[in-house]
Amino acid sequence: MTDLDPHAYVEDRSPGTGRLRPRAAFATDLPTIALDGDWRFRLASGLDDLTADFAAPEFDDSAWELLAVPSCWQMTGLPGEPRHGAPAYTNILYPFPVDPPRVPRENPTGEYRREFDVPDGFPASAAVLRFEGVDSAFVVWLNGIRLGDGKGSRLTSEFDVSAALRPGRNVLAVRVHQWSSGSYLEDQDMWWLSGIFRSVSVAARGVEDFFVHAAYDHTTGQGTLSVDVAAPTRVSLSVPELGISAADPAGPHVIDGIEPWSDEQPRLYAGELLSEAGERIPLRIGFRTVAVVDGVLTANGRPVSLRGVNRHEWHPLTGRTLTEDTMLTDVLLMKQHNINAVRTSHYPPDRRFLDLCDEHGLWVFCEGDLETHGFEPGGWRRNPSDDPAWREAYLDRAERLVERDKNHPSVIVWSLGNEAGTGANLAASAAWIRRRDDSRLIHYEGDWASCAYVDLYSRMYIGVAELAAVGRGQEAPTADPADDAHRRALPAVLCEYGHAMGTGPGGLSEYQQVIEAHPRLAGGFIWEWIDHGIARLTGQEEPHSFYAYGGDFGEEVHDGNFVADGLLFPDRTPSPGLVEYKKVVEPVRIRVDPATRRIDVHNLHHSRDSGYLDFRWTVEDGGDPVGSGGLTVPVTPAGATTTVAWPADLTAALDAARKxxxxxxxxxxxxxxxxxxxxxxxxxxxxxxxQGQVVAPPASPAPFALVPAIVHDGFIALGPARFDARSGALTRLGDLELDGPRLDVWRAPIDNDLLSAFGEPQADAWFAAGLHRMRHDVLGVEPDASGLTVTARLAAAGSSCGLDVVYRWTVCETPHADQARLRLDTVVTPDGPWSVPLPRLGVAMSLPGTDADVEWFGPGPGEAYRDSRAAARVGRHRSTVSAMQVTQIRPQENGNRHHVRRAAVTTPGGTLLITGAPVIDLTVRPWSTEALAAAAHQHDLVRDGRLHLHLDHAHHGLGSAACGPGPSAPDVLAAVTTAFTVEFGTSR
Incomplete structure (x- = not known):
């Protein structure tokens, strides 16, 4: 900053001025004045619109509005209309011209003022003003005295206020700029939001800082504890559980019989630092040692397998401002879904989140507040990562990351940042961290081609074949032989995979099988934890609520719903993807073998034995429970497998079911x-x-009656069915009105169809082939003495390729004439050179109604697809059409039930019975595929008075091509000659 330009700090590369050196976040019994609450606020349009003298204590701010702190100012007014600018979303591109370090002169700037009282006796002569998070750059005054300025939005900034703080009335003034030079380092694939979004306080300061070193030796069971303390007076350490009382913190203290900290058993020892001045600082000490041993990531001497997620901080109403209750909800949901690790993408989280990880047990990759992805479209030209002028800013962010969070046992890896290219500034940051803390590993995916300054070989979105090669140590060599040797000695981790955007992800089971097969593979982190939808109202006379995504606020550049790629919906409801992930990463593998009447239990835990679990069995006959009981499984150590024979009561239940x-x-x-x-x-x-199938259904098909098709005036009768004489469409079955079924190959494209990280999106080929506009032309309707044959062709205008289809209708004989079943055998034959897979292959039909009860026997209860079905268990399930819809932020194909054996759809007009021969995929919706594909948000979907049924032979796989590989070869639905059968009946 200069006298000529008092706002130079906005664009200079400096991380800030006047700030105190970073230190650990810790609790203390010294007094604190919380400044969260309502502040006076004005939003200026830019540097030419600032308020003169607003920092003066006597300035009259009574006309300014009140704004909550912490908050993001663009989120005020929601779910209605935002009052202060609007959120904007980009994944890669900067929302301003790339001209570092300059930013637009039209730079929205929030002016904040807060009056507060300092009580008598508060130690003002040794106090600090603490900001936990301010986006993007800010400058601060206390009682008219300029304290300094800062950048690093997700990092703590402290200022010495001893010369400005006074008893009684005080006035704090803060000016926050939406854009700054720091914005170039904070392009982190999220909504661009601004403001004082984390807490603010004035705190008395006694002990300056401390660093807890708590190592564990798995060979002896000993723990070694030492605490480096920086304080103006002598400090003592007490840990009563360990027999340490009023001791020298530096120790080292060697303790026998330590219980180590891990994600599975997060053992914390309560301790305390006590200064001679009387300050008490509580400690929660976790002993653990992280190391690479023979190319394997280990903790406490045992291999670590990361079943992780990438977590952005998000709430649909408050943006990046979270309550502790919301953070706790995240942690509990993770633990409840077998997740054991978090990468704090792509910045340090609210410090309270790490406290919860310590308490409940999650391995943490704590990531720096750094991403410069917006330089990639320009070939990384002028990228700050290799520009010496930005060195101080990089080192500052690394230092503030480590110093704040260094005392958390959950943090096992420091991550330099994300997608910032390569360069000397990253290497310098790694070197600084290694000097400061050699007890943890260093991660950065962007340097995967050499891994010269990191301790993990990190990749994102690679396919299972390449992952398996990495697991075998057979990845392509680096350019430098020394780097190559170093990299091959490192554990490998997928810092991002399984992109959870829309319906999906598919293929998670394949990834997990490869991860578990190779010790070098330390697991990975699904991208990502939560959809970043913003709660909105339509603003109509009868408003509807929905979740907004990129483009919904009129952004000049945006990346649409790419911000909605989480395992949780914005309201923190688990998506089908999270349910699938929980099953795929189970820490205990159970194998049921009906042939040998044995059950294998494989314990995949890091260190915990199976003694904390109860095992139970249930037998169901056609979905009806016929027996249940407990299963005695010997305590199985981590990494071991136990085999148990079926107990007598289980054997008896199965024998009774067979009988x-x-x-x-x-x-x-x-x-x-x-x-x-x-x-x-x-x-x-x-x-x-x-699960294991212990009795299969009879293989013999039901006998068929030789029921002739009889031609009437305008319709054809076949047993209880009526068909349109011209189209051959089924119009009635018993008392039920129907329309269809007819061949259907189109689905409302999912995000993984519409987007692609590698090559052209699959949907582009589908659209080019006209699969979304196929015409169903009936070529013949031929009744005969044993049934009805309808021939047709499905093809698109302008295309010489088509699908020839033959529908053969017959009647199945049953003991009751009024319950005769109608059988449809469908044969599909491609005509022409089909070079694209099909989205789906089946028949579609409809019946009147807006909702219905649905019961089915087969996998459930949730949706499942051919490459995302691990979480669906076979049984009898019940739901409604409404409840079967998955409310993705952007509507798309959803809700499929995979390999259904039989189903019943019950409406006021009767019940339609559906039977696969042997299985069928079932989807039931209150709107058409066309309406689903056309909708941009959930409120665009309007029930049309018909229930739309899709009875599919197969679906194209889901994959995760929106940012990763598409479906693997076995899950690609090729256009080949196919025959499938489905039967229909009715009941009342």
Whole structure:
């Protein structure tokens, strides 16, 4: 800053002036004045619109509005119209011209004022003003005295206020700029939001800082504790559980019989630092040691397998401002879904989140507040990562990351940042961290081609084949032989994979199988935890609520719904993807073997034995429970497998089911549940499960009656069915009005169809082939003495390729004439050179109604697709059409039930019975595929008075191509000659 330009700090590369050196975040019994609450606020349009003398204590701000601190100013007014600018979303591009370090002169600037009282006796002569998070750059005055300025939005800034703070009335003034030079370092694939979005306080300062070193030796069971303390007076350490009382913190203290900290058993020892001045600082000490051993990531001497997620901080009403309750909800949901690790993408989180990770047990990759992805479209030209002028800013962000969070046992890896290219500034940051803290590993994916200054070989969105090669140490060599040797000695981690955008992700089971097969693979982190939808109202006379995404606020450049790619919906409801992930990463693998009547239990935990689990079994005959009981499984150590024979009561239940000979499938389900309450879930919470089919249904088909098709005036009768004489469409079955079925190959494209990180999106080829506008032309309707044959062709205008289809209708004989079943055999034959897979292959039909009860036997209860079905268990399930819809932020194909054996759809007009021969995929919706594909948001979907049924032979896989690979080869739905069968009936 200069006298000529008092706002030079906005664009200079300096991380700030006047700030105190960074230190750990910790609790203390010294007094604190919380400044959260309503502040006076004015939003200026830019530097030419600032308020003169607004920092003066006597300035009259009574006309200014009140704004909550902490908050993001663009979120005020929501879910209605935002009052102060508007949120904007980009993934990569900067929302301003790339001209570092300059930013637009039209730079929205928030002017904040807060009056507060300092009580008598408050130690003002040794106090600091603390900002936990301010986006993007800010300058601060106390009682008219300029304290300094700062950048690094997700990092703590402290200022010495000893010369400005006074008893009684004080006035704090803060000017916050939406854009600054720091914005070039904060392009982190999220909504651009501004303001004082984390807490503010004035705190008395006694002990300056401390660093807890708590190592664990797994060979001896000993812990070694030392605490480096910076303080103006002598400080002592007490840890009563360890027999340490009023001791020298530096120690080192060597303690036998330590219980180490891990994600599974997050053992924390309560301690305290006590200064001679009387200050008490509580400690929560976790002993653990992180190391690379023979190319394997280990903690406490055992391999670590990360079942992780990338977590942005998000709430649909408050943006990046979160309450502790919201953070706790995240942690508990993670633990309840078998997640054991978090990467704090792409910045340090609110410090309270790490306290919760310590308490409940999550491995943490704590990431720096750094991403410069917006330079990639320009070939990384002028990228700050290799520009010496930005060196101080990079080192400052690394230092503030480490110093604030260094005392958390959950933090096992420091991550330099994300997608910032490569360069000397990153290497310098790694070197600084290694000098300051050699007890943790260093991560940065952007340098995967060499890994010269990191401790993990990190990749994102690679396919399973390449991942397996990495696991075998057979990845392509680096350019430098020394780097190559270094990289091959490193554990490998997927810092991002399984892109959870829209319906999906698919293929998670394949990834997990590869991860578990290779010790070098330390697991990975799904992208990402939560959809960043913003709660909105339509503003109509009868407003509808919905979640906004990129472009919904009129942004000049945006990336649409790419911001909605989480395992949680914005309201923190688990998506089908999270339910699938929980099953895929179960820490206990159960295998049911009906042939040998044995059950295998493989314990995949890091260090915890299976003694905390209860095992139970249930037998169902056609979905009806016929027996259940407990299963005694010997305590199985981590990494071991136990095999148990079926107990006598289970054997008896199965024998009874066989003797009953119901003609239905009999399934055995074994579950592992919590035997007692944990901090994150209650007793009975399910951890793992497995199924085995012990009785298969009869293979012989039902006999057919030779029922002739009879031609009437305008319709054809076949048993209980009526068909249109010209189109061959089924119009009635018994008393039920129907329309269809007819061949259908189109689905409302999912995000993984519409987007692609590698090559052209799959949907582009589908649109080019006209699959979204196929015409169903009936070529013949031929009744005969044993049924009805309808021939047709499905093709698009302008295309010489088509699908020839033959529908053969017959009647199945049953003991009751009024319950005769109608059988449809469909044969599809491609005509022409089909070079694209099909989105789906099946038949579609409809019946009157806006909702219905649905019961089915098969996998459930949630949606499942061919490459995302691990979480669906076979049984009898019940739902409604409404409840079967998955409310993705951007509507798309959803709600499929995979491999259904039989189903019943019950409306006021009757019940339609559907039977697969042997299975069918079932989707039921209150709107058409066309309406679903055309909708931009959920409120665009309006029930049309018909229930639309899709009975599919198969679907194209989901994959995660929006930012990753598409479906693997077995899950690609090729256009080949295919035959499938479905039967229909009715009941009342």
């Amino acid at each position: 009953n000979d119901s003609g239905h499938e009999v399934w055995l389900t074994v579950t592992a549940v919590l035997a007692a309450d944990e901090t994150w879930a209650g007793a009975g919470h399910e951890i793992a499960w497995s």
